[in-house]
């Protein structure tokens with residue numbers, strides 16, 4: 108067996124085709140894990156240590172397929188990184204009900220579905236769950252009502268799951284700040300500069316910097332950490348301008 112932090116482990120990563128999820132897949136593979144990579148969009152073909160599943164995390168059937176694949180192909184599941192997400196940027200009074208429902212389903216309900224399907228396997232292997240929330244769980248930013256509600260919900264859900272499934276399963280949540288991924292593609296230069304200026308680090312974060320935190324919370328290096336929230340935001344929530 109190799110010496111990686113996740114050597115011998117099997118991990119599921121959702122939202123794996125892009126940004127932070129793709130960086131987590133890459134890091135998990137480097138740390139010796141075998142990975143089931145899940146996304147709604149097409150991904151590069153798999154390899155012996157990487158199985159690719161195309162599916163919607165808001166659909167219970169996808170989670171049945173994920174659990175069946177983990178059981179049939181690897182016989183175990185040690186890490187679940189629930190990370191897939193989407194956002195519709197509109198104030199609440201203009202947000203369509205369907206867009207509210209979809210954001211709550213993809214960003215919050217998906218984790219319930221994940222646990223429903225996978226917690227048996229995770230318990231057997233004394234596994235770890237890492238949820239991707241956001242600094243939007245802590246700070247109000249105009250135009251994100253459903254996204255913020257879902258991301259805030261994930262912080263409480265993570266705590267709840269830690270209590271429910273300990274001591275066998277540890278559950279922690281990461282709260283990224285501005286991380287330069289395709290999620291920023293539609294956002295203008297002015298808003299980008301404002302976000303970066305609001306960090307103590309004075310720059311965007313990189314997906315691999317969040318992947319490092321997710322890896323830490325997924326492996327034995329964090330063996331006494333559960334029910335916790337880890338902000339990975341270059342100090343964005345610490346900075347408050349004097350205005």
Ligand SMILES: NC(=O)c1ccc[n+]([C@@H]2O[C@H](COP(=O)([O-])OP(=O)(O)OC[C@H]3O[C@@H](n4cnc5c(N)ncnc54)[C@H](O)[C@@H]3O)[C@@H](O)[C@H]2O)c1
Pocket residue numbers: 121122123124125126127128145146147148162163164165190191192193213239240241242282283284285286287288289290291
């Ligand atoms: N990038 C940031 O600045 C930032 C900040 C705070 C929180 N986050 C959180 O980090 C996580 C990753 O963000 P990112 O920036 O890498 O996003 P991204 O947009 O680059 O990637 C998200 C991925 O999720 C997939 N996805 C969307 N809906 C899905 C569904 N229903 N089923 C399966 N896959 C689906 C997309 O196809 C995409 O590949 C998200 O949970 C996001 O909310 C990101």
